[in-house]
Structures are given as structure tokens and as C-alpha cells.
Amino acid sequence: MTATTTAGPLTSPTHAAYLAGQDPVLTASDISITYEVDPPVHAVKGASLTLHRGEILGLAGESGCGKTTLAYGLNRLLKPPAILRSGEVTFHDADGADVDVVGLRGDALRAFRWDKVSMVFQGAMNSLNPVISVRDQLQDVMTTHRPQMSRAARGARSAELLELVGVDPVRLDSFAHELSGGMRQRVMIAMALALNPQVMIMDEPTTALDVVVQRGILREIMKLREQFGFAVVFITHDLPMLLEISDRIAVMRDGEIVEIDTAESVYARAQHPYTRTLLASFPSLTGERGAFVRGGGPATEEGEES
Ligand SMILES: Nc1ncnc2c1ncn2[C@@H]1O[C@H](COP(=O)(O)OP(=O)(O)OP(=O)(O)O)[C@@H](O)[C@H]1O
Numbered sequence: 001m002t003a004t005t006t007a008g009p010l011t012s013p014t015h016a017a018y019l020a021g022q023d024p025v026l027t028a029s030d031i032s033i034t035y036e037v038d039p040p041v042h043a044v045k046g047a048s049l050t051l052h053r054g055e056i057l058g059l060a061g062e063s064g065c066g067k068t069t070l071a072y073g074l075n076r077l078l079k080p081p082a083i084l085r086s087g088e089v090t091f092h093d094a095d096g097a098d099v100d101v102v103g104l105r106g107d108a109l110r111a112f113r114w115d116k117v118s119m120v121f122q123g124a125m126n127s128l129n130p131v132i133s134v135r136d137q138l139q140d141v142m143t144t145h146r147p148q149m150s151r152a153a154r155g156a157r158s159a160e161l162l163e164l165v166g167v168d169p170v171r172l173d174s175f176a177h178e179l180s181g182g183m184r185q186r187v188m189i190a191m192a193l194a195l196n197p198q199v200m201i202m203d204e205p206t207t208a209l210d211v212v213v214q215r216g217i218l219r220e221i222m223k224l225r226e227q228f229g230f231a232v233v234f235i236t237h238d239l240p241m242l243l244e245i246s247d248r249i250a251v252m253r254d255g256e257i258v259e260i261d262t263a264e265s266v267y268a269r270a271q272h273p274y275t276r277t278l279l280a281s282f283p284s285l286t287g288e289r290g291a292f293v294r295g296g297g298p299a300t301e302e303g304e305e306s
Contacts, residue, residue, distance in 0.1 A: 008048070009250070010259040010271040018248070018262050022052035024092050025198055025231050026074065026117070031087035033066075033073050036080070043069040043082070045255040051199060053094075056225065056232045058242030058263070060278065061252035067235045068122060070252070071201050074233070075117050076101055076109060091116055094198055115145055117199040118192040122235075125184035125208065128176040134162070134187055135172035141194045161190040166220050182213035189221070196228065203235045218245055240282045243267050251275045 026049075033044040043066040051057050059067050072078045074089055089101035093116065104112055113119075121127065129137060138158040142149050149157075159169035165186040176184055185205060192200055202221070206214040222245060225232060236242060242249050243263050250260040251272065259272040270276050 009257045010261075012261050012265050012269065012271070014265045015248070015261045022055070024050050025053045025094075026051040027088075027090045027092070028070075028074055029088050031070060031073050031089070032085040033069050033078065033082055034085050035069075035082050043255055044073060046086075047252070047255070047257050049074075049250060049257065049260075051231050051233060053198070054225070054229045054231055055247040056222075056234055056245055058246035058249040059233055059235045059252060060239050060242050060249055061237065062278075063237055065252045066255040067252055068203055071119070071203055071233060071235055074101075075113060075119055075201055076104060077113075077119070091199075111145070114141060114192075114197065115195045116197055117201065118195070118197040119201040120185075120188050120192050120203065120205045122203040123208065124188040124205070125181055128184055128187060130176050132175075133172065134158075134174050134176075134179075137187070138162075138172075138191060138194060141191055145195055157194070161194055162187070164193060164224060165190045166216070180213075181209055182217060185209065185217060186220070189217070189224075193224065193228075197230055199231050199233070201233045201235070204237075205234075206241075207236065207238070214241075221245070239278050251278065 028050075029048045031044055031047045032042070035041040035043055047066075047070055049057070059070070061067055069078070069082065072082070073084055073087070076089075078084060084102065087102070091099040091101050091112070093099060099112065099116070101112065128134075132140075135155075135158055138161055139154045142154045142157060158172055162169045162171060167183055167186050167190070171179065171183065179187065189205070205221075206217050209217065218241070221232065224230075234242065234246060239249075243266065246263045248260065249263050249266045250257045251266070251274065252258070253274045259266070259270065259275045261271075266275060267279075270279055
């Protein structure tokens with residue numbers, strides 16, 4: 001299989017066939033982001049991506065290649081010294097409206113974040129507020145974004161959210177230090193799910209966790225995606241993990257997306273030398289792949305990680 005373009009990321013006819021039936025939910029074109037430090041760091045250079053409704057798009061690449069910066073750009077979370085130098089981001093709402101994300105300001109921007117596109121940040125499990133209970137942290141999201149919701153409805157939704165992510169609602173009264181790392185991360189995912197977003201951006205959501213806990217959480221994310229149909233941008237340097245969970249994979253190097261294809265094509269016929277180097281750097285890929293997460297088995301229960 002040969003590359004279809006000389007400029008832009010490498011891709012394949014398999015990818016073109018995959019795209020045929022897809023409905024975009026988020027389109028980013030020609031995104032360039034610079035950290036205005038001395039000397040400036042051009043962290044993202046003309047990256048374009050389309051995320052489709054309900055798909056898991058993996059964003060792979062070594063540490064420092066610009067994955068987090070691009071994700072922040074998609075969700076308008078960049079802070080100085082980061083500057084979006086060029087590019088457009090369009091959110092294609094399920095109600096049919098196209099939203100110019102770069103142009104959003106004030107209340108419209110606050111309403112967009114969490115409501116339409118939510119994010120699970122790198123190291124998020126350590127960003128739970130230590131002096132506020134899980135209940136209050138979950139309810140905070142609803143009080144801010146759904147002020148019309150009754151107290152009873154917020155309470156019921158908080159319990160439901162914990163159940164959805166595989167945490168016993170008895171934990172609503174817990175504080176962060178009383179929870180395992182896996183449980184904390186599940187709570188962060190519950191917060192990101194709270195408003196039924198159409199897109200979730202997950203930046204290394206399981207990297208700090210041991211492998212069994214990691215697997216349990218990945219299975220939960222895939223199950224929730226099936227159930228609610230949100231799309232996911234899943235960011236990690238762990239390419240084998242992405243091969244298991246993603247529909248498509250974009251490979252980023254030095255601020256550019258160098259290859260984008262279906263997970264199957266990346267695994268079987270990676271075209272870019274950098275993608276091949278990344279694949280070769282994971283010896284585990286020579287063995288069985290995907291059996292654990294995709295192959296089912298019981299979802300991880302709370303007790304498994306305590
Ligand atoms: N606040 C900052 N000021 C200056 N440069 C920065 C800043 N934050 C990130 N960078 C630089 O921008 C580039 C991209 O960083 P980014 O964190 O987006 O990469 P990444 O692929 O997400 O890596 P990691 O997985 O380690 O987070 C790197 O060269 C990084 O050093």
C-alpha cells in the first residue's frame with residue numbers, strides 16, 4: 001500500500017474507505033501553536049484532524065511531540081505563553097449547528113467546555129480537591145452547568161455517575177485520600193461524563209496506574225462509549241494500548257501529524273518510518289494483542305484495585 005499524498009500525514013485506501021460512512025463531530029484544520037518563550041517553541045505545526053461521532057481516535061507520539069498542546073488547543077484551554085497562531089476548530093453539534101470553537105468567548109465558551117467536549121487531564125487523579133467530598137465535586141459540575149437541576153436530581157445523578165464508572169456510590173462521602181489511584185481516576189472520568197458530552201479528550205488517563213487497574217478502566221471507557229456514543233480523543237505514548245482500543249490512530253512527531261490510519265492498518269502496514277520505529281520500540285507487539293481489553297472478560301470491580 002502506498003502513501004496517497006506527498007504533503008500532510010501518510011494514510012491508506014483502507015482509511016479512505018473507513019471515512020466514507022463517518023459523521024464528523026470535531027474538525028480541526030491547520031492548527032499551529034507556539035509557546036512564546038525565548039527561543040519560541042513551535043509545539044504544534046499545521047496539524048489537521050477530524051474526529052467522528054462515536055469513534056475512538058488515538059493520538060500517539062513520544063513525550064514532548066505536542067499531543068497535550070494540541071488537545072488543549074482543541075478545547076480552548078491554552079494559556080500563555082501558549083498562543084494559537086493559526087487554525088480553525090469546528091464542533092458539529094448533534095443538533096445540527098456548527099460551532100466555531102476558536103471564536104467562542106465568555107459564557108458561550110464555558111457552556112461549550114464540559115457540556116459538549118470534556119477533558120480528563122494528564123495526572124487528573126491527583127487534581128481532585130482534597131478537602132471536598134466526591135459528592136460535592138461531582139455536584140459542582142452540575143451546579144455550575146445545570147443551575148436549574150434540583151438538589152435531589154443532582155444527588156441521584158452523582159450516584160448514577162459513580163455506578164457508571166464502576167465505583168460504589170457509598171464512595172460519594174469519601175475524600176480523595178480515601179480512594180485508590182484507580183478509583184480517583186474513575187471519579188475524574190465520572191466528572192467528565194456528568195453532562196453527557198459528545199466528545200471526551202483523555203490525556204494519558206491511565207498512565208500512572210498499574211496494568212490491571214489500567215485495563216479495568218480502559219474496558220469501562222469502551223463500555224461507556226458503546227452506551228453513550230461519545231467520541232474520544234485518547235492521548236498516550238503507549239502505542240500498543242492505542243492499537244487495542246482505537247478505531248483510528250494519528251501519529252504525531254515534532255508537532256506534526258505524520259500518519260493517520262485505522263488501527264488495523266497502523267498495526268499491519270504502518271507507512272511512516274517513525275510509526276514503524278515506534279511500533280518496533282514495543283516488543284510486546286510481537287505477541288498477542290488486544291485479547292485482554294477487546295476480548296471482554298468481567299469489567300474490573302472496585303475491589304480489584306483496593
Ligand atoms: N509552558 C511551556 N513553555 C514552553 N514550552 C512548553 C510549555 N509546555 C510545553 N512546552 C513544550 O512544548 C512541546 C510539546 O509539549 P506537550 O506537553 O504538548 O507534548 P506531549 O506530547 O503532550 O508530551 P507529554 O506526553 O510528555 O506531555 C515540548 O517541547 C514542551 O517542552
